[in-house]
Amino acid sequence: TQLLEQSPQFLSIQEGENLTVYCNSSSVFSSLQWYRQEPGEGPVLLVTVVTGGEVKKLKRLTFQFGDARKDSSLHITAAQPGDTGLYLCAGAGNQFYFGTGTSLTVIP
């Protein structure tokens, strides 16, 4: 059972554009993580959000946790080719539940 749905599944944009990735669930999570993964490498933790409504910024990346702690979004401003990768959300409950993934390609 896939508890976390990400959208879009694939995204190809030009350098400098903005984008938002969504991570949605009907379940409540105690915390939610976002990871970025490059081909052949392990996922790298970007952020953990814990409190409903929480907003965290990491340079050009803005993460938001929904008020009900069921969903989250990742917004990237002025995307760069180095942002290319697979973005995964993961919710913490009685185990980690990974989202379906969003494959982002930023074209120079």
Added chain:
Amino acid sequence: DTEVTQTPKHLVMGMTNKKSLKCEQHMGHRAMYWYKQKAKKPPELMFVYSYEKLSINESVPSRFSPECPNSSLLNLHLHALQPEDSALYLCASSLEGYTEAFFGQGTRLTVV
């Protein structure tokens, strides 16, 4: 230090071989995980160790055998694998069960 170290980085093995994947962390984490990942798909949970005891086995075939010799080490023993077992195998650890996890770089396994 937020590093999880996996060896080897690449492994090619025949269907009759026996090999082992290794994972090490020195962050004092008490939960360790093995995941299997196919290209452009999310990681799939295989095993969870909590305080050195196997707490979750996600119906993984017996040709995969995990071992946790101590709180810093996690092994995955492989025997009689099939070509469809070719994947990226990821180790992760967290302070306790199901808090934020840190991943190793993975072992790219090819079964021929």
